[in-house]
Amino acid sequence: LLEQEQVQLPSHYSELNAGQWARILEGLTNDIRLKLWPHIDASLNSAILVELHEDTLQQFLAVLPQKSIEKTVCSSTQVETVEILEALPQKTARRIVKKLSPEAQSQVKVSFSYKEDQVGRYANQQVYTIDENENVAEVIAEIKSGENTLESSNFIVVNKDMHFIGEISINELLNAKNKEKIAELVNTSDSTLNDLQLLLDASNLVKESQRNYLPVISNDGRFVGIFSIQDALDVFQVFYEAQVAHMGNVSDEDLFSPVLLSSRRRAVWLGINLITAFLASIVIGVFDKVLLEVVALAVLMPIVASMGGITGSQSLTLTIRGLATGQISKGNLSVLRNKEFLVALINSLFWALLVAFVCHYWFENATLALILAVSIVINMLVASLSGVYIPVVLEKFGVDPAIAGSVILTTVTDVVGFFVFLGGATLIFLS
Amino acid sequence: LLEQEQVQLPSHYSELNAGQWARILEGLTNDIRLKLWPHIDASLNSAILVELHEDTLQQFLAVLPQKSIEKTVCSSTQVETVEILEALPQKTARRIVKKLSPEAQSQVKVSFSYKEDQVGRYANQQVYTIDENENVAEVIAEIKSGENTLESSNFIVVNKDMHFIGEISINELLNAKNKEKIAELVNTSDSTLNDLQLLLDASNLVKESQRNYLPVISNDGRFVGIFSIQDALDVFQVFYEAQVAHMGNVSDEDLFSPVLLSSRRRAVWLGINLITAFLASIVIGVFDKVLLEVVALAVLMPIVASMGGITGSQSLTLTIRGLATGQISKGNLSVLRNKEFLVALINSLFWALLVAFVCHYWFENATLALILAVSIVINMLVASLSGVYIPVVLEKFGVDPAIAGSVILTTVTDVVGFFVFLGGATLIFLS
Numbered sequence: 135l136l137e138q139e140q141v142q143l144p145s146h147y148s149e150l151n152a153g154q155w156a157r158i159l160e161g162l163t164n165d166i167r168l169k170l171w172p173h174i175d176a177s178l179n180s181a182i183l184v185e186l187h188e189d190t191l192q193q194f195l196a197v198l199p200q201k202s203i204e205k206t207v208c209s210s211t212q213v214e215t216v217e218i219l220e221a222l223p224q225k226t227a228r229r230i231v232k233k234l235s236p237e238a239q240s241q242v243k244v245s246f247s248y249k250e251d252q253v254g255r256y257a258n259q260q261v262y263t264i265d266e267n268e269n270v271a272e273v274i275a276e277i278k279s280g281e282n283t284l285e286s287s288n289f290i291v292v293n294k295d296m297h298f299i300g301e302i303s304i305n306e307l308l309n310a311k312n313k314e315k316i317a318e319l320v321n322t323s324d325s326t327l328n329d330l331q332l333l334l335d336a337s338n339l340v341k342e343s344q345r346n347y348l349p350v351i352s353n354d355g356r357f358v359g360i361f362s363i364q365d366a367l368d369v370f371q372v373f374y375e376a377q378v379a380h381m382g383n384v385s386d387e388d389l390f391s392p393v394l395l396s397s398r399r400r401a402v403w404l405g406i407n408l409i410t411a412f413l414a415s416i417v418i419g420v421f422d423k424v425l426l427e428v429v430a431l432a433v434l435m436p437i438v439a440s441m442g443g444i445t446g447s448q449s450l451t452l453t454i455r456g457l458a459t460g461q462i463s464k465g466n467l468s469v470l471r472n473k474e475f476l477v478a479l480i481n482s483l484f485w486a487l488l489v490a491f492v493c494h495y496w497f498e499n500a501t502l503a504l505i506l507a508v509s510i511v512i513n514m515l516v517a518s519l520s521g522v523y524i525p526v527v528l529e530k531f532g533v534d535p536a537i538a539g540s541v542i543l544t545t546v547t548d549v550v551g552f553f554v555f556l557g558g559a560t561l562i563f564l565s
Numbered sequence: 566l567l568e569q570e571q572v573q574l575p576s577h578y579s580e581l582n583a584g585q586w587a588r589i590l591e592g593l594t595n596d597i598r599l600k601l602w603p604h605i606d607a608s609l610n611s612a613i614l615v616e617l618h619e620d621t622l623q624q625f626l627a628v629l630p631q632k633s634i635e636k637t638v639c640s641s642t643q644v645e646t647v648e649i650l651e652a653l654p655q656k657t658a659r660r661i662v663k664k665l666s667p668e669a670q671s672q673v674k675v676s677f678s679y680k681e682d683q684v685g686r687y688a689n690q691q692v693y694t695i696d697e698n699e700n701v702a703e704v705i706a707e708i709k710s711g712e713n714t715l716e717s718s719n720f721i722v723v724n725k726d727m728h729f730i731g732e733i734s735i736n737e738l739l740n741a742k743n744k745e746k747i748a749e750l751v752n753t754s755d756s757t758l759n760d761l762q763l764l765l766d767a768s769n770l771v772k773e774s775q776r777n778y779l780p781v782i783s784n785d786g787r788f789v790g791i792f793s794i795q796d797a798l799d800v801f802q803v804f805y806e807a808q809v810a811h812m813g814n815v816s817d818e819d820l821f822s823p824v825l826l827s828s829r830r831r832a833v834w835l836g837i838n839l840i841t842a843f844l845a846s847i848v849i850g851v852f853d854k855v856l857l858e859v860v861a862l863a864v865l866m867p868i869v870a871s872m873g874g875i876t877g878s879q880s881l882t883l884t885i886r887g888l889a890t891g892q893i894s895k896g897n898l899s900v901l902r903n904k905e906f907l908v909a910l911i912n913s914l915f916w917a918l919l920v921a922f923v924c925h926y927w928f929e930n931a932t933l934a935l936i937l938a939v940s941i942v943i944n945m946l947v948a949s950l951s952g953v954y955i956p957v958v959l960e961k962f963g964v965d966p967a968i969a970g971s972v973i974l975t976t977v978t979d980v981v982g983f984f985v986f987l988g989g990a991t992l993i994f995l996s
Contacts, residue, residue, distance in 0.1 A: 149755070151774060151775070153774075157890055157892060158892075160890070160892050161887070161892030161893065161894065162897070163897075181775075185773075277736060277739060278736060278739045286717055286777070287717060287735070304735055305709060308708060309709050324580070338584075342582050343582060343584075344582070344583070344584075344612075346794070363795060363798065364775060367772060367798050370798065370801065370802065371805075374801075374802075374805035374806075374809070375886070377805075377809055378805070378808055378882065378886070381809065381812040381882075382878045382883075383879050383882070384882050389893075390897075390900065390901070393904055396904070396908045397908045397911040397912050401912050401916070404875050407871060407875045408868070408871075408920070411868040411871040412868065414867050415865060415867060415868060418863060418867070419864045419927075422864065425860050429856050430850075430853075432853075433849045433850045434846060436842055436846060436849070436870075437839070437842040437843070439867075440839075440841070440842040441839065441842070444814045444834060445831075445835065447813045447814050447815075448815040450813065451810060455810075456820050461588060461589075461591050461592030461820060462592065463592065466592055466821075469594060473824055477824055477827045477828045480825070481831060484832065489839070492843075548867070
């Protein structure tokens with residue numbers, strides 16, 4: 135099957151689940167994805183699509199025939215439908231919604247009444263709920279019928295207006311008398327999510343609750359759906375992969391995205407970083423006279439900049455994580471800064487001494503070695519403070535420190551490094 | 566409560582769950598953690614400890630009184646016990662194991678018969694199982710008794726030797742006749758984990774299965790325990806946080822770890838990166854004559870190195886992700902390389918032209934601008950190929966590309982950048 139394309143499918147390919155198929159598709163170019171698609175079990179189609187990375191999904195949907203997308207969406211769950219529609223152009227999405235059943239249409243409408251970073255949009259509405267006015271015997275009969283998927287051994291209880299009342303466990307149901315009303319047995323619970331909550335916050339709450347899901351409730355008490363630990367895991371994965379991508383100066387892009395699209399996206403990162411490089415060049419240009427006098431300065435200056443860069447990125451990484459988890463507050467920011475400063479001081483003294491020794495041996499110039507050592511210490515100390523304060527300030531201005539932090543930091547460590555080193559040399563060698 | 570220490574606890578602190586307490590403790594220094602600890606609901610103690618980051622857990626346990634650790638471990642679940650023991654010095658751990666109940670001791674013994682990266686060690690053995698020889702009425706009575714925590718609406722079925730037979734759902738149990746044997750109703754399943762499987766692989770399998778847990782089975786069919794989606798989430802979080810930390814040139818360390826410990830750990834990263842900086846300096850040193858002649862070279866050389874560095878890190882980041890998810894194989898490596906090369910070619914031509922234009926305007930020297938542009942193009946092309954091949958080669962030699970990749974790449978882009986730019990200038994200006 136498709137072996138002529140040199141695609142190596144695992145021998146047990148007929149038993150692959152949706153997640154495994156998604157990983158395989160992501161490793162293929164769009165052409166081969168298209169050829170492979172009709173050979174995959176159609177019942178997995180929608181699950182495979184939503185397992186794809188966002189960028190891959192968009193690019194694959196762009197080449198997949200309309201008919202094929204329509205068919206897939208019509209047999210999708212509500213959450214899958216929402217995720218597929220999100221990746222389609224608005225016009226196509228609207229056309230496909232019209233083909234859905236009236237029930238599915240109203241579910242999708244509820245989902246899209248929320249913003250894309252609100253948990254309400256991704257709450258699973260297709261969940262088995264128990265009416266508080268039913269009695270135990272009726273509920274057990276319903277469960278027996280087996281038509282409803284059971285997410286766990288706990289069931290959601292609602293009133294006749296679909297307002298959330300609480301939960302009840304299978305043990306409690308089995309132990310109760312047949313005639314007892316659910317309303318008398320239900321456990322109320324504070325462990326719920328608000329439908330307007332941010333996706334990442336909601337995911338953290340589900341994780342911390344140690345439960346398999348939390349019910350999502352609107353401000354007026356209406357039960358919207360459930361948000362599961364699997365959903366939370368997906369959110370975390372997207373979050374972390376974006377962070378890793380940003381640290382690597384790239385967007386979270388498809389492995390085989392089209393060359394021109396990829397070039398355009400990466401050009402943005404290159405352009406931003408070029409500004410840093412130009413600023414550094416300007417600083418060096420200011421001190422061109424001393425460079426003509428002492429060429430060793432040009433040889434050694436990258437060391438000053440890079441030692442500052444590494445020190446700064448260490449403090450920056452720790453601070454960004456602390457801010458993301460809410461562990462850094464006004465109360466402990468100064469404690470963190472003092473610690474980072476002390477760590478940088480110890481390391482800068484140690485490494486500056488070593489580098490100065492090597493420099494003295496290399497260029498046989500004690501003054502140069504001294505200027506180098508002092509510059510390294512100053513740049514590393516400034517870097518540690520910048521690493522703490524840049525993300526804090528960025529967050530205050532509503533900018534994500536994980537995206538903008540490292541570029542600004544590199545600018546600071548390059549500019550300060552070159553300025554102190556070449557400026558110091560100018561003062562001493564040219565006066 | 567403790568307000569004199571300026572610790573800002575949320576007003577609803579008595580309702581905090583373990584995960585929330587862990588985040589708060591991580592934001593405090595060890596001294597204040599110790600003072601706060603006795604005020605926290607003791608029933609949460611073990612759950613809080615295992616929610617801490619590894620480094621924080623180790624440092625907090627190092628100052629927590631032995632008695633307090635003992636008490637906590639004795640009321641922990643088996644998985645919690647394993648994680649706490651792992652963070653203790655071997656001697657202390659062995660002493661504490663002796664205080665456990667015989668049952669807990671044997672569970673811990675099973676866990677520690679596995680290596681720390683094998684899923685068997687973290688399989689939850691304290692799970693409710695059904696004996697295949699029981700009949701339906703007996704099982705329902707057991708479930709009713711409510712003494713067993715029910716992880717889901719599915720139950721694990723084992724034989725009398727604790728070998729895994731399959732699973733059965735609550736619907737099936739309720740629909741079956743009272744006298745029917747479980748052995749006749751059980752669903753066999755291929756969705757299991759092998760106890761020797763690597764933790765990260767096992768976590769991926771649980772995620773892809775879309776289930777709340779998978780049973781962990783030994784090679785001879787024995788049921789070891791279950792590995793849940795919550796466990797998988799923890800594994801992913803540790804994995805990603807380590808990756809982010811490495812990209813920031815820092816270990817995954819406690820926000821408030823002791824200054825000396827922190828200095829020592831970071832010194833390692835600084836030292837490794839210093840080698841890169843020295844190599845770059847040596848290359849520059851080789852061309853000191855041309856630098857004396859054309860000082861503008863010193864001003865412009867950081868631009869060549871940094872454009873290569875960014876391009877390389879883009880290809881590197883994508884390749885490392887592709888390797889980690891198993892999406893890059895022999896079959897598509899050349900496709901990826903060609904794409905990355907083309908992307909780099911397009912971007913290098915664009916940016917080299919722009920930079921050359923600025924350079925020409927700045928230094929009024931067309932030859933210099935031409936050398937600069939050619940150097941940027943060459944360095945970006947080499948960088949893109951290095952970004953693809955460095956992680957592939959590292960992985961072949963069993964080295965984690967996420968740790969070593971970026972240092973090696975920076976060395977390549979610095980050395981190649983300076984060599985091509987200054988070497989080219991030497992050829993043209995000094996001959």
